[in-house]
Amino acid sequence: MGNGERIAVTIDADLKELIPGFLQARHDDVAVIGASLEKGDWNAMYIAGHSMKGSGGGYGFDEITAIGAAIETAAKAKDAAGVKHGVARLSDYLQRIDITYA
Amino acid sequence: MGILIVDDSKESRDLLKTFLKGAGYKDIITAASAQEAFEALGLKGEEHRHGVTFRVILLDVVMPEMNGIEACRIIREDAHLADTPVIMVTAVGEQDSLNQAFEAGATDYITKPVSKVELLARVRSVLRLYQEMERRKVREKELIETLKQLSEANRVLTQLSAQDGLTGLANRRHFDENFSAEWRRAMRDRQPLSVVMADIDHFKLYNDHYGHQGGDDCLRQVAAIIGQVVRRPGDIAARYGGEEFVLVLPDTPLEGGIKIAEEVAAAVRTLKLPHEKSPVVPYVTLSMGVACMVPDRSKEMKELIERADRALYAAKRQGRNRVKAAEDHSGIN
Ligand SMILES: [Mg+2]
Numbered sequence: 209m210g211n212g213e214r215i216a217v218t219i220d221a222d223l224k225e226l227i228p229g230f231l232q233a234r235h236d237d238v239a240v241i242g243a244s245l246e247k248g249d250w251n252a253m254y255i256a257g258h259s260m261k262g263s264g265g266g267y268g269f270d271e272i273t274a275i276g277a278a279i280e281t282a283a284k285a286k287d288a289a290g291v292k293h294g295v296a297r298l299s300d301y302l303q304r305i306d307i308t309y310a
Numbered sequence: 311m312g313i314l315i316v317d318d319s320k321e322s323r324d325l326l327k328t329f330l331k332g333a334g335y336k337d338i339i340t341a342a343s344a345q346e347a348f349e350a351l352g353l354k355g356e357e358h359r360h361g362v363t364f365r366v367i368l369l370d371v372v373m374p375e376m377n378g379i380e381a382c383r384i385i386r387e388d389a390h391l392a393d394t395p396v397i398m399v400t401a402v403g404e405q406d407s408l409n410q411a412f413e414a415g416a417t418d419y420i421t422k423p424v425s426k427v428e429l430l431a432r433v434r435s436v437l438r439l440y441q442e443m444e445r446r447k448v449r450e451k452e453l454i455e456t457l458k459q460l461s462e463a464n465r466v467l468t469q470l471s472a473q474d475g476l477t478g479l480a481n482r483r484h485f486d487e488n489f490s491a492e493w494r495r496a497m498r499d500r501q502p503l504s505v506v507m508a509d510i511d512h513f514k515l516y517n518d519h520y521g522h523q524g525g526d527d528c529l530r531q532v533a534a535i536i537g538q539v540v541r542r543p544g545d546i547a548a549r550y551g552g553e554e555f556v557l558v559l560p561d562t563p564l565e566g567g568i569k570i571a572e573e574v575a576a577a578v579r580t581l582k583l584p585h586e587k588s589p590v591v592p593y594v595t596l597s598m599g600v601a602c603m604v605p606d607r608s609k610e611m612k613e614l615i616e617r618a619d620r621a622l623y624a625a626k627r628q629g630r631n632r633v634k635a636a637e638d639h640s641g642i643n
Contacts, residue, residue, distance in 0.1 A: 222328055222332040222426070225328075229324075233320075258401070259321065262319060262322055265424075265425075266322070266424040273423050
């Protein structure tokens, strides 16, 4: 993964105004989860993953729901490598998406 | 009356709110925790601000501190919110908690990630359900009110049909219907039944002198006295006709009947209603006849009335303004 192919995502036009904020929050998650990992705050990681899982698909980003679920599961298992992998996946995904509204 | 969205995730709140707004829903309030929701619902603090209602509550299941299931249970405990639709919002894989949610009083659920189509369909459907329920409640209320009015009208009608319009005592019809019932009851219980016939003395002269209005007034006042004296449960005091009254006194031997008749006569005398033309005394008086029988199959109930009537005529013959007991009675004990 992360070899630069662009990912086209179609988003409900009703959500146009929410999308920049939503994506910014995911960028923040990359940093926040990284910091939690260093502190060993598994609960914070779990909540961040759970929240992503719950909202991603609703906004039209099914991949973010999948990544969130992976981070949630890893955090629950205190699996640092799993969480790291999830964060990397998220970071990569955020850089490759091209959004169109419909 | 708006929609309340309760979710700890800002993204989820924003998403639900945006979808609902896009579909035309107004007054959408969001709460980030159960506590915030209770505040919005007026369930917080010492004084419960009851009556803060929403058309529908969207309630996240997984929240830090108090979760959505516990919150739902608390919302349902409030009488004013017992019927407000609550749609649980739950992530895929949390369906285990749904049983608990429904036990806590949830109306429906949707899964996260939320699909716009599903959200709007569920909200529409619970709102329809809610409106139907509200309509039914209104109809039920109307029906109960109608039934109440009907039963009150029936009560008044029954009373009116049993009541003498002028005096307010029982009327002749009520007497006829109830005297036979008392007769049968006395027969069954082998108890004495007393009847008193009463007549206002020289009422024709009274009417001629004081006019019909005055005569009616006199009847009303005498009836009121009778009503005050004869008031044991089961006693019947009725206007028998014209200026004649009849008392039916269950479980009453002749002596008891005489005593009540004397009480009525004394009370009427105490009124001292002027009766200038009366040859007896210059105020209104009664003549009364009392009879008593212990009914049995060999006797007819009209006999009891006839005996009281004969006693009444005896009272009149002997100068009026007195109580006479039937001599051929068979009810003494
Ligand atoms: Mg939540």
